[in-house]
Amino acid sequence: MQRFVVALLAAVDAAIAAAVGLALILAPATLLWVFGFGAQADWSALWAATTSVWQLGHLVPLDVTLPPIYLTASGIDEAAASFSLSLAPLALAALTAGLAARMGVRASRSEAWGSGLIGGIVVFTALAAGIALTGANPLAAAPTWLAIALPALVFAIPATLAAVVTEWREADVGLIARGRDGLEGRIGESGLAAVSETTRGVGIVVTGFVGAGAALLTVALVARGPQVVALSQAGNADVLGASVIALGQLAYLPTLVVWAASFIAGPGFAVGAATTVAPAGTQVGVLPPVPLLGVIPESTTSWLLLLALVPVALGALAGWMVRSRLVADHPRAIADGWGLRAVIAGSIAVLSGGAAALLAQLAGGSIGPGALAQVGPVPGAVGLAVGVEVLIGAAILLALPSGRERGDDADADEWGVWEPEPSGESETPTTDAAADTAPVDDAPRVEPPEPPEPPESPEPPESPDQTDTQPLFPHPRRGGGSPLD
Known part of the structure; x- marks a missing residue:
């Protein structure tokens, strides 16, 4: 049940990532059509143009072919009628990658991050396939497999990296945690720390x-x-x-x-x-x-x-x-x-x-x-x-x-290796010195006062019942938490 819930939430995140990108293109295109041409929007043409821009923003190269009527009206040479358009507006790819990474982190902080990744990637790939099949544009065509694979990779790679990094840093159990512990056993704790800090340096x-x-x-x-x-x-x-x-x-x-x-x-x-x-x-x-x-x-x-x-x-x-x-x-x-x-x-x-x-x-x-x-x-x-x-x-x-x-002795303590040298004289009196200072038999012996008994420590207050505050799905990470956070 929990795996299903995590996969469902990840699928919703994937659908939102695709919908946000399409909406950012379709909304201004609709306004341009309505206010620029003074007519009702031709949704088939608008959808084809929107899908082409969305695919270009997700690194899909487009083969542009200008119609002859446009070449005649603009005076463009026929040799320039066909060309490739592959310079991507990276804002769309960055938006999708950011939303995918957010989904990967949320999936990792559940107990079923694998199910979350699979659910999100499958749904986004299915949406990319639907967009490619329904938005075919003869003016800006793209191979169908590229129109599906490249947007899916733009979503899948950041989501997977975010989930794996979060598991590596936070999880105590699971596949990534076992791999981390196994690597630590091979290269030692200092070697594992060097790997983590190297990644931080690259970031x-x-x-x-x-x-x-x-x-x-x-x-x-x-x-x-x-x-x-x-x-x-x-x-x-x-x-x-x-x-x-x-x-x-x-x-x-x-x-x-x-x-x-x-x-x-x-x-x-x-x-x-x-x-x-x-x-x-x-x-x-x-x-x-x-x-x-x-x-x-x-x-x-x-x-x-x-x-x-x-x-x-x-x-x-x-x-x-x-x-x-x-x-x-x-x-x-x-x-x-x-x-x-x-x-x-x-x-x-x-x-x-x-x-x-x-x-x-x-x-x-x-x-x-x-x-x-x-x-x-x-x-x-x-x-x-x-x-x-x-x-x-x-x-x-x-x-x-x-x-x-x-x-430098001043910096020795920085490495945690400085130790004070033992002194030649002890501060505690020796047995001979104690014997020299012992009272003689003729002097009255004074008994030292008995030390007072330590006060009884107060009993700690009873902790309230915390059964109502336990999360629905206890998580093995430090601090617990719910997988739906």
Whole structure:
């Protein structure tokens, strides 16, 4: 019964995750149709357009084919009538991934996290299949298996990672807890702590990497605000059109954050074939008339190469955090284990570089024919740059000698190895000294007073009956709790 309830709640969470993404697309599309064309909404066309945008937001590449009547009216060359659209608005994928991670944490804090994961993933996959089958769009087609598999992975991977991490950190029983205990038996408690702290260090670096990209994008928007406004005014869009453009740019805002982070790392990004936007130099041609692209500078200065120190600082911060926690909990392991320090630094660098390469891969793609088929950062270059820079910072902090290695007595207590030397004289009187001070037989003997009896400790008050406060499903974790929390 409990497994069924957990699976049912997870299925509801999965359905909400899919519905929220669709609603954020369908609502403005309906308003655009009604107020822009002055007619009742054509729900079949609206649904097809909504499903195409939803699939693109979940990393599904679309094969766009423009109709001949549109080519004639707009004067577009027939060679550009068909192209691939794969640059994803990562805001939709981030929303789904966040809701999936929330579901994974809730499932893990129950006694049936496996059932919760299965129920949620199966329901979201079924919804993705229904969306792909009912929203076929001849103008923006996608392979059916990709339209089902990629959204399902966007939901399943964060949900599984969140559930496994929560089980690893909190559970005392279960499959993940047994695996954790078995790993601890193989590599020891200090080795297990090193694994956990390495994961924490990678999280610090990746979070700081994305945060630095967001900060740089904010500065660029403020500094080049007039260019952005000029591009917006050049479009001559009415209020409704400007609103649609603004919503589209908001959907692509996380994508631009990754571009800015790649710029900080050094390799930069491209906005078309044979173009480069990097601190070492910028070479761009004619940009698409998108207002948000006005933040791209026409030229750069060599001083911007100092931005590469940001990943180095993030690696140093991660190394310092890991070293501090290991020093506090396992001083001997971190003091004596030069090999352990090297492994930790290398692991943080490799995993951080891999995460940066993955973000770069998700933030790249195609937005049109010809030169616009290559847009975004190069994953391999970004991952390598971030890995090397983080390795430098983490290695510096983890390689610093400890007080024990320097031979400083002041820092010896930091490692928990300082012990006071025994004194040559004892403070308690010896037997001979006691005999010398004993009273003579002629002196009256004074009996010492008897020590008073210790007072009786009061009995603890009776604890109230707590049977009514027990959870419906007692959980084996620390602190108990209900699986439905």
